[in-house]
Structures are given as structure tokens and as C-alpha cells.
Amino acid sequence: MTYVLTWVGLMILLALTCASSYFPMGNWNSVVNIGISCAKGLLIAVFFMHLRHAGALLRIVAIAGLLWLGILFGLSWSDFGTRTLSPAPWVAR
Amino acid sequence: MPTTPFDSTLERREADLLGIWAFLVTEVLFFGPLFFGYVHGRLTHPEAFTAGSHHMHVVLGTLNTAILMTSSLTMALGVAAARGGRKSLRTWLVLTALLGLAFLGIKASEYWMESSEVAQASGAELTFYFLYFAMTGLHAVHLTIGIGIVAWLWRHASRYGAAYHSPVEVTGIYWHFVDVVWVFLYPMFYLLQRYSA
């Protein structure tokens, strides 16, 4: 049964993410966390939500939401990310 | 009741699927600003968020994630049962609802335990707690709605069979979405630099 296999996969990933947070990896910790969460999300979407044999339309719709969030995060990063580049208000010397 | 605008139930099922997926897009974007606030807070005040995260109960969080993913499994099996017209639909729906309630129970106990810590949080750590309660609270509200719909399906389980089962399928997709949201919330709140706890 593919569903049970998917479930087992999810459990393994859960254990992995929980364990990985106990190894000091600095910024890599959050990268690993996000990666595993995306993997779990993908597993659920493809198997449980039947995107595996869903039409192209449903797949595009599924991705659209995340893509638009990406626009919000990406373009506003152009503000928050570059605030420190332009010199501080008082730069004199 | 006017005749449905569709010619066949197949056409109706496709429309329902497109409808629920379009609705999930709005849900993803509804959670968007909260994730946006979280990312901004995390980048500008890492130490306050880490401190806040250390007050969380990791064991309960991990258990909750396991419970919710199991409920996704039972929901998926329920949808398969509905498609096959099997009687086991009712049992899967009951299991899903019970797991959902278990999740809410653990969540409520966590809230109760953490409410004392929130009192003396201040500055950016207060924002962490606000985001924690706002996001997990909104998730819990969505879960409660999900449990309500599953209960409603359970009462009308006899109606669904191989010919007509789109309500079960639609609820299944909604349930899995709520699970995916929790999958992202769990590491964000519980697993911040656990090694230095």
C-alpha cells in the first residue's frame, strides 16, 4: 500500500529532522530543517493529495500559492537585505 | 434545488477538485504574512527567538507531528475506502477525527503550560510567543473545522460510494493541507538550536 509506505517515509523524516537539530551546525540547522519539511510536504502532496496522477492544471495551482509567497519574500528581501549596504545616515569619515 | 450546472458527476468532481485546490492557494497566502513576520523576526532577533524556542516542549511537539501525520494516513485510507465504496470508510473517518482531537488536546495542554512563561517575556521574545500562539492557534482553528467536516462526513457516510465521493476527497485534500502547514510550523518553533538548550 503506497499510503503506508508514504507514512513510514514521513516518520523517518520526522525522526531525522528532530535528531538533526541536536547537532550544532550553525546556519545549516535551519537549512536542513526547511529541506526536510519541504520533503515531507512534497510526500504528502504527491501521494496523499493525489497530485501524482492529477492533471497539469491542479499541479500548477498547487505550485502557484508557493510561487506567490516566493514573490513576497524574494522582492521584499531586496529591501531588507540591502538596507545595510547603503551607508548609515551619518557616514561622514 | 436548481439543476446543477454540470452535465455529469465526473465534470462536477473535476470542478470540486479545482475549487478546493484554488481555495488552498488562498489558505497558503493567508498564512503568508505570519511566515513573513516570523522570517523577519528570526533574522533580526535570532537570540530572542532561540530563547523562546527553548521554552517549548519538544517531546510534545514531536508527538503532535507524528499524530497529525498518522491522521493524514487514516484520512487517505478513508478516501481510498470511499472511492472503493467499502464500509471501512466510517472507521477511517472516526480514527482521523480521534487523532485530530488528540492533537488538539496536547496543543491545549501545551498552551496552558506555556502561558506562565509568556507573562514575563519581553521585547523580541514576546514577538516569538505572539507568532507561536498566532500561527499554531490559526492552525488549530483550521484543524477544528477539519474535524467538524469529518464528523459531518461520518454521519452521512452511507451516501458516498464509488459513484459519488467528491466531498470525502475534498475534505481529504483540506486535511492534508492542514497537516502540511503543521509540518512547516513544527521545526520553526520547536527546533531552534536545540543543541544549546
Add this chain to the structure above:
Amino acid sequence: MTWLPAASDTAQSVDLLFYSVLVLTGLMTLAIFALMIFFGVRYRAGSPADRTNPPPRKKWLELGWIFTPLAIFIGIFVWGAVVYAGFYRGGPDDAMTVFVVGKQWMWKAEHANGRREIDELHLPLGQPVRIVLSTEDVIHSFYVPAFRIKQDAVPGRYTSIRFTPTREGEYWLHCAEYCGTDHARMGGRVVVMAPAAFAQWLERGNQNPSLASQGFELFRRLGCSGCHVNSTVHAPDLAGVYGRVVHLSDGRTVVADEAYLRDSILLPKRDVVAGYEPIMPSFQGQLDEGQLSALITYLKENQ
């Protein structure tokens, strides 16, 4: 209806850009209107015009009116961006700094030598000036139409804008970001004077101590010197800290600029210096913007 004077260096370049874009877009608009009227008259119902096979599409025409405007727009964008950068990029650093604090429905300006004024701002002719803005409550926006400059004052941080007055006279000052009941009354006058008259004006008026000395007085009164100046408490020495590269406890390195000093005073636990404990109390809410900028000026000049 007086025409708007161009009283700063930026004003001239903004005017030039505005009139050229106005002419360009005006021509495009008139061309479209002329075409519509011409077609309207020529092809009105019942007119004997030749209507054989109206073209449903023309590939090259449609691509033409995509890429031609695109090229023009990129030109306007670059020109505008270059002039815009002049407001913010640090020009020759002889710019005179004036701290302007927005407070619900008044502008409080303070010159480097401590001379204060409310809803008034005196500036010397021909000398580049940098306005450093902060606000004590909501968002305000420092707007002088004659200089073509506008900059929001955002709570929680400093914002600044840079220009050079080029014409003597009195000009309107407005608040351009809605800030409550008397948003419309929150404004005043900007007076541009000859440099000599300005220097003389700066010395006259209420003689309060210079910003740096006010900062030093605060440095003692609030107890900063208790820990940071040869004391038993293990706290970083602040002499000459401005401009230095600081190594933080979590491995990051930061240049100690005004924003860093400000955040260290208000949110000390955020960027703790390597090798020190986060024991410094936060001064959030005890200092208003004026005192904060005085303290930071003192730290800057205490080389």
C-alpha cells in the same frame, strides 16, 4: 498662483527630468488622442471611407509598440535612478548634519552646535546639508517642495536625505505622511540664508550646550560611565568605538555605525560583543530621540 521655485541642486535636475518626461508622455498622449479623433471622424458610421479588409493584426507593428516604449522607459528609469541616488549616496562628506525629530504635529530641528528650533529650519546657502530624521511616535515625512525632497521619518531607526540649497528665501515645509489630527498643520518654514548671516544666526539664540556635551552629560547621568569607563564591571571600552569593526559573540562581525550604537543602547542583548556577558540593561523608553542622537554624537566624537 506662484510657480514653484527651484531652490536646491536636486530641484534643477528633478525639474529637467520632469519636463522632459512630461513632454515625451504628452506627445504620446496627444498622438493617441489625435488618432482616435481622426479615426472617429473618418470612419464614423455612414461615412464614405474605404473600409476594405480591416487588418485584424500586424505582427511588426505590435512588436514595434512593445519594444519602442520599453527602450524609452528604460531610459527614463536610468535617468531617474541616477538623480535619486544623489539624495542618498554619501557625497563629499562636508555635508552639515541637522537632526530633525518629528513629533505629533511639530518638527523639532537641532543643529550640531545644539541650536534648537521648532517648525523652523535655517540653512546656509550653497552648503550641502544632510537631514537626519527620526520620530518619537508615528511616521512623519519631511517634505520641502521647493527643494523637491521628501523623506519619511520612521519610528525605531534613522533615515536621512542630502541636498544643497541654491537660492535664498523662505520656503514651505510640510509633513507629507498622514500622522493624525493636525497632520495638515504640521509644517513650517525653511529659511535659506547667506553663509555669513547663517553663521551669525547659529551663534545667537538660546545658548544650550553643544550636542556632544549634552551627550557626555547623559553618558554620566544614565550610569553608562559606571560600567564603560575604567570600572570593575567587565564592559567594552567605548573610547573610539565609532567606525571600528566589532566581533560579536555569535561569530558575526559588524562595523560600529550609528545604527549599531542605537541598537546596542535600546536592544543590548541582540548584538553582544564577543567575550562579554549580555548584562547591559535596555534603555528603551528612557531616552527620547533628541537625547539618543546627543548620546551617539558624544560616542562618535569621543575618539
Add this chain to the structure above:
Amino acid sequence: MTWGYLGEGYTLRSWLTTHDHKRIAVLYMVAITAFFFLGGAAAALMRMELATPAGDLVSANTYNKLFTIHGVVMVWFFLIPSIPSVLGNFLVPLMIGARDMAFPRLNLASWYIYVLGGLFTAAALIAGGVDTGWTFYTPYSTRFSDTNVVLVIVGVFIVGFSSILTGLNIIVTVHKLRAPGLTWFRLPLFIWANYATSLILLLATPVLAMTLTLVALERLFNVGIFDPALGGDPLLFQHLFWFYSHPAVYIMVLPAMGVASEIIPCFARRTVFGYRFMAYAILGIASIGFLVWGHHMFVSGQSMYAGMVFSMLSFLVAIPSAIKVFNWTATLYKGSIYFSAPMLYALGFVGLFTIGGMTGLILASLALDVHLTDTYFVIAHFHYIMVGGSVMAYLGAIHFWWPKISGRMYPETMGRIAALTIFFGFNLTFFPQYLLGWLGMPRRYHEYPPEFQVLNLFSSAGAAVLAIGYLLPLAYLGWSLFYGKRAPANPWQATGLEWQTGSPPPQHNFDAEPVVTRGPYAYDPVR
């Protein structure tokens, strides 16, 4: 001459529990007309106040509440629902040969949610109004305003879901219920426009709902992500708000473009010029519209580099709009143009939208925006696009499809007089505001320097003419309901599917399932 869907039931209950998309459209039309005149009244009061430099007609607080209610009501209760919910609901099923929307019950729920949101906003108005401006900028809205901000936020939150449901309905209907033979590139441009608008409704409105909730939470429990003392940043709010609000202005103008693309080919008796480019331009506006929100924040403390990124993208979004204006003009070439009332409205729309678009270019350029933002130049710019564009196109659409909606013909001469009055009154009101903006009069000012009085007087006089212009259609369209000539099935010999069924159409829209064999605008010029 049966009364079609209007004759299906005369009781109030039959109207309030209908699932028929045509009746729901009429319910929406009544509701938004009421809100239009509420917003209009606020605008009239403001223009009267601004006739004199001193703040003598209303107090500063009242003026602030007036422009807030004008903004909130006009944006969320008139402009956003006007064409998608009224004409979209009525025409989308008719134009694609469907019996009804995909989810009829959801459609009715959307109207009730709209009314509920309206009640909350009206309650906020009665309880003393709100003075934060329709933009709700923090920290004024969260900490310093003492008016009932939370009540109006609940109202806007609820009405947001009403437009999400309408958008959802239109998207699923266009995807799943097209008549046989109706491929995507045989769809009328009105459908393309409403489809793209629904995409924006679905992708942008939820962000607004959550952002306003965060403002309400921060106001009630003073905890949140916008307060600098708690490590937040007021610019977070502006990013989130404008991420919704710029696509929202495209929600308001895109359907108007769809209407113009229907009316102009019909009265020029020829196919639209460059159909494919027009369809792609609609999708282009909808997608690039999401990338440009930062141009509202050039002077708000946003970093210089972000300003440049958003300025460049704002110039890109102007390209599809330019394509559409050029195509509308080219559609007149070699046509046989009949200047009926809808045509006057449509040509007025193209003209005023062009002026609005050109001044948008001026505002997109960084250096000019520093001087012009938050002044009356911006007010004139967006009113040229919203009032000159969307409202003119909405009125043109109401006149063009009035035979289909009411089964009656409107009086032609009165229609033309109203169109010209509105065009003249509009220009007299808003063109002086461009000059005021360049001269440096900030927006949302209850008092202003005396030297601006002459231009403000022109503007206030124009507002009076505009008010009369808007009252005319209300009068003669109402009159036409009872005494207007009975409308034939296709009074304009137009080519849309909606003209192949009776007017007003029967409840189930089409007696025989229509089959589509040709492209949308197959007009033969010689009539």
C-alpha cells in the same frame, strides 16, 4: 415577451434565496450602488471643505474620517466588486454558454458575506468613524488612533472573503464550463479580463486579510510584528499592505479593460486589433502587477536598491497597458463607428486611462516620485485610472448590457448627455489636482497654503458637475425599468454568446446548448 429570469419569482424571498447568477448580479448591483453614493457623499463633503484654504467647514478630525470612509468604501465596497461581482457574475456564464456559475450556493454566500462586511463598516461609521486613512499605516493605526479601527478592519476582512469567493467561482467556471468548441483563444476578452482579475483576487486578498488581522491584534493586545519596541518594523506592514493593494488596483482596472474590449469592437463594427496580444497583455498585467508594490514606498525608508528594483519593474508593468491602449485605438481603424452612450463611455475610458497611465510613468521614475509622492499629483493619477477608467467603463458596461439585464432599452440621448457631463465634470475636478501636486500640496490636508485656493476651487466646482453627472444615470435607468422600450434579443447586433439568448435571458440561460465555431469578434464592417 416573457420576463426571463426576472419573472421567476417576485417575492423578496425568491430574490434573497436565489441561486441564479443573474439575480445575484442584480443584488450586487443594488448593494454597490448604495455604497457608491455613500462614498460619493464623503467625497462631496471633502471637496466642499477644500474650497477654502482654512479648515472651516468640518473639523480636522471629521475631515480625516471623511477621507478614510471615502477610501475604504470606494475601494472595497464599490471598485473591487463593481465589474467582477456585478457584470462578471451576470455575464461569465452567459458568455461561455453555461447554465450557471460552478458553485451557485457559494455565489449567494459571497453576496451575504459582502453585506455582512458592509454592515460592520457602516457600524464603524455610525460609531464615530475611523481616521487612519484606507491604508491603515502602523504605528498610527495600531497605537495612536483612538477611533474604532478594529471594527472597520473586521468589515474589510469579511468583505475580502466575499471577493475571494467570487474570484474562485469565476476561475472554476471559466475552466470547466465552457461551451463545446469554445477554446481559450475564442473567449471574448471580457472573460479573459475577469479570469485574470479572479487570479489576482485569489492570490492577493488573503494577504490583506491576515495583515489587517495583525493590525487588529497589535491594537488589541499591543503585541505584534509592526512595533519597533518589540523588534518589529513598520515597513513590514507597508510591504504586506502594498503587496495586496497594488494588485488590488489592477483588480479594479482589468475588468474595465475587458469591458472596453467588448464595447469598442461592437460599435466600430470590426474585430479587435491584435486579439492574441490583448489576451497576453491581460495576463501580463495580472502577473507583473504583483512585482511592483515597492513604488509606493520610495521615500518610506526602503533601501535605495529596493527602490531601483521596484522602479524598473514598475516601468515594465506599463508595457502591457500601453499595448492595450494602442490596440483599442487601432480597432477604430477602418471600422464604422457609431457613437452610442456605451461607445462614448468606452472612448472616454481609453482617453482618461491613457492620461492616468502616462502620469503613472512619471511617478514610477524615482527622482520625480520623491517630489510627487503623497501629494495631489498621486491623487489625480489614481483617480484618472479609477474614476476616469473603471467607473466610466462600469457605466459603459451597465448601459451596453442594460437590455440583457433589465429587458429594457435606456434612453439614448439621455445616456449620451450623462456620458459627456461625467467626462467634462471629471476633467474639471481632477486635472487641476495634477498642478496642485506639482506645486507641492500634500494629500490628506484639511488646510492648505492660500496660494493653492484657485486650483482647489476649480476642482470643487468640477466635483459638483461630476456629482450631477452620476445622478443622471440613476434617474433615467430607473425610469427605463418601467417605461423604457422593450429590448430585442440583440439590440446592438453584437457577436457575444450572451446576445444569442433572449433579453432578459431565461433562468437556465440557453434553451439549446450553444456550439461555438468562430472567433469572438466576427463583425462585418459594412452594416
